[in-house]
Amino acid sequence: xxxxxxxxxxxxxxxxxxxxxxxxxxxxxxxxxxxxxxxxxxxxxxxxxxxxxxxxxxxxxxxxxxxxxxxxxxxxxxxxxxxxxxxxxxxxxxxxxxxxxxxxxxxxxxxxxxxxxxxxxxxxxxxxxxxxxxxxxxxxxxxxxxxxxxxxxxxxxxxxxxxxxxxxxxxxxxxxxxxxxxxxxxxxxxxxxxxxxxxxxxxxxxxxxxxxxxxxxxxxxxxxxxxxxxxxxxxxxxxxxxxxxxxxxxxxxxxxxxxxxxxxxxxxxxxxxxxxxxxxxxxxxxxxxxxxxxxxxxxxxxxxxxxxxxxxxxxxxxxxxxxxxxxxxxxxxxxxxxxxxxxxxxxxxxxxxxxxxxxxxxxxxxxxxxxxxxxxxxxxxxxxxxxxxxxxxxxxxxxxxxxxxxxxxxxxxxxxxxxxxxxxxxxxxxxxxxxxxxxxxxxxxxxxxxxxxxxxxxxxxxxxxxxxxxxxxxxxxxxxxxxxxxxxxxxxxxxxxxxxxxxxxxxxxxxxxxxxxxxxxxxxxxxxxxxxxxxxxxxxxxxxxxxxxxxxxxxxxxxxxxxxxxxxxxxxxxxxxxxxxxxxxxxxxxxxxxxxxxxxxxxxxxxxxxxxxxxxxxxxxxxxxxxxxxxxxxxxxxxxxxxxxxxxxxxxxxxxxxxxxxxxxxxxxxxxxxxxxxxxxxxxxxxxxxxxxxxxxxxxxxxxxxxxxxxxxxxxxxxxxxxxxxxxxxxxxxxxxxxxxxxxxxxxxxxxxxxxxxxxxxxxxxxxxxxxxxxxxxxxxxxxxxxxxxxxxxxxxxxxxxxxxxxxxxxxxxxxxxxxxxxxxxxxxxxxxxxxxxxxxxxxxxxxxxxxxxxxxxxxxxxxxxxxxxxxxxxxxxxxxxxxxxxxxxxxxxxxxxxxxxxxxxxxxxxxxxxxxxxxxxxxxxxxxxxxxxxxxxxx
Numbered sequence: 001x002x003x004x005x006x007x008x009x010x011x012x013x014x015x016x017x018x019x020x021x022x023x024x025x026x027x028x029x030x031x032x033x034x035x036x037x038x039x040x041x042x043x044x045x046x047x048x049x050x051x052x053x054x055x056x057x058x059x060x061x062x063x064x065x066x067x068x069x070x071x072x073x074x075x076x077x078x079x080x081x082x083x084x085x086x087x088x089x090x091x092x093x094x095x096x097x098x099x100x101x102x103x104x105x106x107x108x109x110x111x112x113x114x115x116x117x118x119x120x121x122x123x124x125x126x127x128x129x130x131x132x133x134x135x136x137x138x139x140x141x142x143x144x145x146x147x148x149x150x151x152x153x154x155x156x157x158x159x160x161x162x163x164x165x166x167x168x169x170x171x172x173x174x175x176x177x178x179x180x181x182x183x184x185x186x187x188x189x190x191x192x193x194x195x196x197x198x199x200x201x202x203x204x205x206x207x208x209x210x211x212x213x214x215x216x217x218x219x220x221x222x223x224x225x226x227x228x229x230x231x232x233x234x235x236x237x238x239x240x241x242x243x244x245x246x247x248x249x250x251x252x253x254x255x256x257x258x259x260x261x262x263x264x265x266x267x268x269x270x271x272x273x274x275x276x277x278x279x280x281x282x283x284x285x286x287x288x289x290x291x292x293x294x295x296x297x298x299x300x301x302x303x304x305x306x307x308x309x310x311x312x313x314x315x316x317x318x319x320x321x322x323x324x325x326x327x328x329x330x331x332x333x334x335x336x337x338x339x340x341x342x343x344x345x346x347x348x349x350x351x352x353x354x355x356x357x358x359x360x361x362x363x364x365x366x367x368x369x370x371x372x373x374x375x376x377x378x379x380x381x382x383x384x385x386x387x388x389x390x391x392x393x394x395x396x397x398x399x400x401x402x403x404x405x406x407x408x409x410x411x412x413x414x415x416x417x418x419x420x421x422x423x424x425x426x427x428x429x430x431x432x433x434x435x436x437x438x439x440x441x442x443x444x445x446x447x448x449x450x451x452x453x454x455x456x457x458x459x460x461x462x463x464x465x466x467x468x469x470x471x472x473x474x475x476x477x478x479x480x481x482x483x484x485x486x487x488x489x490x491x492x493x494x495x496x497x498x499x500x501x502x503x504x505x506x507x508x509x510x511x512x513x514x515x516x517x518x519x520x521x522x523x524x525x526x527x528x529x530x531x532x533x534x535x536x537x538x539x540x541x542x543x544x545x546x547x548x549x550x551x552x553x554x555x556x557x558x559x560x561x562x563x564x565x566x567x568x569x570x571x572x573x574x575x576x577x578x579x580x581x582x583x584x585x586x587x588x589x590x591x592x593x594x595x596x597x598x599x600x601x602x603x604x605x606x607x608x609x610x611x612x613x614x615x616x617x618x619x620x621x622x623x624x625x626x627x628x629x630x631x632x633x634x635x636x637x638x639x640x641x642x643x644x645x646x647x648x649x650x651x652x653x654x655x656x657x658x659x660x661x662x663x664x665x666x667x668x669x670x671x672x673x674x675x676x677x678x679x680x681x682x683x684x685x686x687x688x689x690x691x692x693x694x695x696x697x698x699x700x701x702x703x704x705x706x707x708x709x710x711x712x713x714x715x716x717x718x719x720x721x722x723x724x725x726x727x728x729x730x731x732x733x734x735x736x737x738x739x740x741x742x743x744x745x746x747x748x749x750x751x752x753x754x755x756x757x758x759x760x761x762x763x764x765x766x767x768x769x770x771x772x773x774x775x776x777x778x779x780x781x782x783x784x785x786x787x788x789x790x791x792x793x794x795x796x797x798x799x800x801x802x803x804x805x806x807x808x809x810x811x812x813x814x815x816x817x818x819x820x821x822x823x824x825x826x827x828x829x830x831x832x833x834x835x836x837x838x839x840x841x842x843x844x845x846x847x848x849x850x851x852x853x854x855x856x857x858x859x860x861x862x863x864x865x866x867x868x869x870x871x872x873x874x875x876x877x878x879x880x881x882x883x884x885x886x887x888x889x890x891x892x893x894x895x896x897x898x899x900x901x902x903x904x905x906x907x908x909x910x911x912x913x914x915x916x917x918x919x920x921x922x923x924x925x926x927x928x929x930x931x932x933x934x935x936x937x938x939x940x
Contacts, residue, residue, distance in 0.1 A: 035071055038363065039324075039385030040346035041081075041093060071389070076382020077126030078173055078221065078273065078325050080145050082110075082133075084124050092131050092145055092152060095383055110143060110152045123403075125219075126382065127171040130190045132178075138165030140178060142190070142201070159203040160186055167403045172219035172237075172271075176201075177226075179217050183405040183436025185209050185226055208254045209234065210496055211504030213405060213440025220271025220323070226255060229440045230461060230503045231266045231451045233258040233278065241274040242305035243289030249305065257501055260306045261286070262454040270381075272323035277330075278307065281448065283317030285310040285330055293326040294358035295342030301358070312359045313339065324348055324381035330360060331379050331388075337362045338379060338388055346384040406430035407441040409463075413470045417477050428482050433490040439506040442466045453502050458547035458602075460502075460509050464556075467510060471517040484522045487511060492529040497538045505541075505548050508534060512552065516559045527563055531588050534595065542595065549599035554607055557600065561611050564593050568655070569615055572645075583644070590652040597654045613657045619645060621663050622670075634671075642667060646901075653904035661904050662913055668901050669784050673715050687711050687781075689734065690719040696734075697741055701774045712777060712896045716785045735782050739789045742775065749775070751846055753815050758794050760814060761882035761889070763846040772885045776892025779914065784896050788916035796878050798907040798914070801890060806878040808870060814877070822870045825861065834860045841869060845877060852876055 075082035081093040090110040110131065112119060123134040133141040133154055139161055141154035160166065160178065164186075168179040178186045188201035209226055212234070216227040223237035223244060234255035235244035242249055245258045265281040275289035275296060286307035287296040294301060297310040313330060320331040327342030327349060339360035340349040347354060350363030363386075380387040408416070408431045416427050431437045442463050443450040450461035474480050491507070499505050511530055515523055537545060549557075571586040593612060600606045620641065622634070634642065646668050649656060656664065677685050687707065691699035718734040743750060743759055749771065751762040761772070782789045791797075796810040808826075812819030825837065841856030842849065852872040853859055861869045894902070905913060926937045 034390040036350075036388040036390070037385065038350035039348035039383075041095065041385060073122065073124055074378075074380045074387050074389070075124035075126040075131065075171070076322075076324070076380050076385060076387070077128060077131075077171055078383045079128035080126035080131055081382065081385060082124035082126045082131045084121055088120065090121055090124065090133065092126070092143075094145055108145075108150060108152050110154050112141060112154050113156065123169055125169045125171040125176070127176065127190060128173040130171065130174075130176070132169045132171055132176050134166050134169055134178075138167065138181060140166040140169065142176070144190070157188075157201065157203060167405070168217050170217045170219040170224070172224065173221050173273075175219065175222070175224070175237075177217045177219050177224055179214055179405070181406050182430055182434040183212075183214060183440070184434075185214055185217060187224070206255065207496070209436075209500055210494070211435040211439055211499050211507065212501060213407070213436050213503060215267075215404070215440075216269060218269040218271050218276075220276065221273040221325075223271060223274075223276070225269045225271065225276065227266060227269050228501070228503055229443065229450070230453045231261075231264065231281075232453070232501055232503060233261045233266055233269065234500070235276075238274075241290035241303050243271070243274050243276050245276060245288040245305070245307045247306050255500065257455075258307070259455075263452060264307075265448060265451040268321060270321050270323040270328075272328070273325045275323065275326075275328070277321045277323050277328050279318060279321045281451070283319065283332075285313050285318050285321060287328065290326075293343035294356045295323070295326050295328050297328060297341045297358070297360050299358045301356075310360065320376070320379050322379045322381035322386070324386060325383050327357075327381065327384075327386070329363075329379050329381045329386055331376055333376070338376070339363070340386065343384070348381070348384045348386050350386060405440055406434070406437045408438075408470060409442060410466045410469050413473050417473060417479075424479050425482055428479060428486055429490075432483050432486040435491060435495060435504065435507045438491065438510055439503055442470070442510065455502055455544075458550050460506050460548055460551050462506060462509055462513075462551070464513065464553050467513040468516075471514050475517040480518070480522075483514070484518065484526060487514070488525055488529040492533040495533045495536065497536050498541050499537075499544075502544065502548070505544055508545055509548055509552060512560050513556055515563060516556060523563060524567065527567065531592050535588055535591055546595055546599045547602065549596065550603040552599075552603075554605055557596065557603075558607055558611065561593065561596055561607070564589050564596070565612070565614060565655075568593065572614070572619065587648070590648070590655065593655060594652055609654070610657065612655050613660075614655045616657070616660045616663075619660065619664075621660070621667055623663075639671060642671065650900045650904055656904065658905075658909050658912065661909065664904065665783075665901050665913075666786065668898065669713070672713055672898075676710075676714060684711075684714075686715040686717045688717045688719060690721055691734065692721045693723075693737065696738055697747070700734075700738060700778065701771060704774050704777055705770070709895055712781070713784065716781050731785065732787060735778075735787045735789050738778065739791060743790070743792065754817060758792050758814055760793065760877075761885040763848060763881040765885065769884065769888055772888040773892040776889040777895055778892075779889075780893040780896025783914050789914065791915050795907055795911055798910040800878070800886060801893065802903050802905065802907055802910060804907055806874060808874055811874050811877055822873060825866050826870055828866070829863070831863070833863050833866070837861065839869070841872065843873060843876075845881065850876065850881075 070086040071083045072086055073084035079095055081095070083091050083093075085091070091107055092110055093107045110133070112121075112133075119135040119137065119139060121133050122136050125132050129144060129146055131143050131145055131152070131154070133143075135141075140157045142157055143152045143154040145152055147153075160180070164184060165181040166178050167181050170177045174191065175187060175189050180186070185206045186203050187206055188203040190201060212226065212232070213229040214226050215229045218225040218227070220243060221238070223235065223239065226234045228234075233245075235246065235258055236252045236255045237244070239246065239249055239251050244252060244256070245260060246252070246256060247260070261278060264278075264284075264286070266278050267281050268279040270277050270279075272295060273290070275287060275291070277285060277287045279285055285297075286309055287298070288304040288307045289296070291298065291300060291302050291304060296304055296308070297312060298304065298308060299312075310330075313332070316332045317334055318330045319333045322329045324342070327340060327344065330339045331337075332339065338350070340351065340363050341357045341360045342349070344351065344354050344357055349357055349361075351357065351361055375391055377389045377391050380389070406427065408427075416424060419427070431441060444461050444463040446463075449459075453459055453461050474483055492511070495507065508530075511526065515526055515530075518526060534542075534545065552560075568586065568589045571582045571589065574582055597609075597612055600609075620638075646664060649664060653661060689700060689703055691703070716731060718731045720730055720733070723730075741747065745752065747767075748765065749767050750759040752759060779789070779791070794810055794814045796806040796814065799806050799810065808819060808822060811822065825839065828837065830836070839861035841853040841859040841861070842851050844850075851857065852869065859865075902910065929937070931937070
């Protein structure tokens with residue numbers, strides 16, 4: 001066993017860690033690079049040969065050992081270590097037989113298949129029995145390391161070698177992950193079977209991560225993680241010790257969001273055998289999973305099922321982390337120290353001790369001899385080994401190969417436009433052909449706003465200024481047609497019905513931004529493809545999209561609405577035969593407008609509702625005058641068209657203005673009357689009310705009590721007994737006199753508010769319940785026969801008719817004093833609410849004392865339950881106290897009027913249709929007034 005074994009690569013006498021952590025680079029001056037190692041293997045065992053005359057006989061000695069060939073990348077597994085050397089050679093060290101049993105340690109070289117072009121390996125990752133390599137061109141290779149031959153032959157993974165450019169790899173014990181430049185995540189299992197030898201591994205594309213802009217992949221013993229550019233963490237695999245951080249020990253078969261890490265700004269993940277560590281942008285470290293060796297750093301051996309902050313590292317601003325099998329490393333650049341904790345049995349902690357370390361402590365380092373300053377480039381850990389790669393800050397290196405997926409922003413678009421056509425098309429295909437890549441573009445990084453995305457917040461993290469400038473520049477270049485083609489043919493058809501997370505929805509916000517910069521033909525093409533993609537979403541996903549579209553800029557929303565309105569009106573222009581052919585497209589367009597309408601209602605900065613109104617000329621409805629005079633007799637074709645549009649717009653009534661809604665309601669009513677006349681030509685074509693003025697209410701109620709339900713929707717005629725018949729005029733007189741009489745206090749049917757300005761249903765009444773049913777019928781008859789009536793009820797009545805819940809604002813309208821008092825209760829914030837207000841869930845209404853809750857008199861109103869109190873009060877007034885009477889009224893009203901036709905109206909619109917609207921022309925009044933000598937029109 002080795003304790004505190006260390007060695008240097010190349011030359012360099014003495015060192016001290018600087019204040020700044022360096023970025024991994026290819027060092028060109030080999031004489032100024034150093035590597036430290038702690039753990040179970042010496043440098044000779046690892047295959048890193050020292051210079052002539054230098055020996056490492058004393059493994060506990062802190063003296064440096066100088067090596068001939070610098071290591072630039074390390075892959076640490078639980079049984080295999082891989083090293084990429086500056087010379088380009090790749091070697092692996094085998095620690096065991098691949099089954100967890102110790103055997104003679106050995107180091108071997110890895111060879112790639114021969115090829116004309118030289119390949120430069122830039123990444124290596126190791127498992128328990130295998131090693132995976134990636135070249136600078138994105139080629140991927142895998143080798144099984146326990147073959148008897150002296151040289152390990154790596155083979156290309158054929159399923160993805162020629163089709164995807166791989167940028168990241170990660171290995172668990174017996175599984176591997178790969179991330180492509182296009183944002184796809186692949187996984188496969190490595191087993192030395194006959195099928196594996198012949199055909200290689202069965203590689204799976206993790207489609208559950210489709211659309212997620214993955215920034216990093218990580219693998220542990222038998223668990224895996226993917227980290228998005230927005231800091232969202234997805235985990236899957238074995239969870240026996242809580243290593244997925246999901247709060248339980250159940251394994252996960254698909255990537256699952258770790259909600260406990262939301263909004264933590266996670267930037268890096270490292271995995272051990274059964275534990276996980278994550279690093280945030282602010283330098284905090286969270287650990288979870290198995291703590292049996294102290295590898296979580298919480299001063300205990302307990303497992304943690306959820307991410308827990310490592311308190312000992314609080315305030316140190318950690319810049320790098322790495323997990324071994326049962327230990328964890330952390331580098332803090334500000335204090336120039338590498339901390340370690342967990343299992344130290346093989347000296348892997350670098351502290352000089354072999355005991356378990358339960359909290360982070362600095363690793364031991366040798367004293368500086370000549371003051372040479374070194375920067376820590378990378379720290380690595382795996383199995384029972386730890387490594388630190390260092391270099392001189394003066395050394396310049398080659399630019400490392402990008403490990404990021406393809407994205408686009410304002411800076412990159414300038415470079416893109418200046419490239420050759422083939423390179424432009426390649427970049428366009430990557431970014432606009434992959435939802436993951438497009439979703440990772442246009443990040444709003446100011447104040448880390450892109451990290452504020454979660455499933456609870458309707459934010460996209462999109463920099464809309466960037467999208468505008470980028471698309472404007474693309475529009476002015478010749479590649480915009482290529483963008484449109486890729487979006488329509490590749491991007492949008494690839495989207496699923498259930499995106500994996502909120503960031504996967506960004507594509508549905510970015511593509512509408514593109515529409516602002518396209519010509520008419522391109523617009524139509526992209527809009528149609530977007531419609532199909534959006535309507536493919538399931539109901540839960542549509543709810544998320546509605547919330548996210550509230551974040552769209554107003555101008556973009558207006559553009560979308562105008563676009564879909566125009567396409568809808570184009571469909572409505574078609575003749576009857578053509579309309580039948582495009583009905584599915586028409587329905588889809590209206591669905592898109594509906595989603596936009598719902599989003600607009602939720603938005604803080606909304607556009608006017610009238611922006612959604614269709615031009616009524618395309619509806620081909622009859623005029624109000626022809627309906628009122630019963631002069632509209634449509635052909636069969638016209639009638640069929642109107643009925644189809646009526647059924648359609650009952651579902652999408654938000655695209656109709658109030659006059660059009662009224663016209664549609666009356667048209668439908670008129671067609672129903674015509675149908676009755678055609679079906680029953682020998683029966684009475686009208687419902688006639690013969691009443692006496694002196695007994696108007698009782699006569700009307702008596703007649704309607706004996707009328708068949710189907711007769712209620714006929715044309716209404718009224719006859720006053722003993723008076724000359726004046727068609728139309730008598731009907732208006734009837735409704736005028738009837739409603740004036742029925743709302744009088746003497747009728748005992750209604751409750752008057754304190755100011756005697758509004759009516760409501762009483763809590764208790766001596767009037768027969770059936771009269772409220774008949775009263776509802778008369779209200780329906782008035783509306784169905786083109787009459788407005790005097791009905792001084794609050795808006796709450798019309799809300800309840802269309803199933804909209806009344807609120808405190810409605811109570812303020814009905815009974816201002818009570819409503820204002822309840823508002824004061826809500827606004828009261830002092831702690832003495834019980835002593836000062838002395839309220840309980842026992843209140844007085846309509847001359848009665850009632851409990852709003854069982855034992856209400858014993859429940860005081862507090863700051864905790866005051867919202868519940870106000871809600872219960874409003875509910876009692878508008879619902880519970882009048883339930884039976886209102887239901888009778890509603891039943892009568894809908895015996896006459898079709899419910900689906902009434903519900904095309906908003907409550908305020910229904911009120912204006914039934915009651916009318918007081919609209920005074922004050923200027924006209926001024927002109928028509930006769931003024932006394934001392935007064936004039938502009939007197940005030």
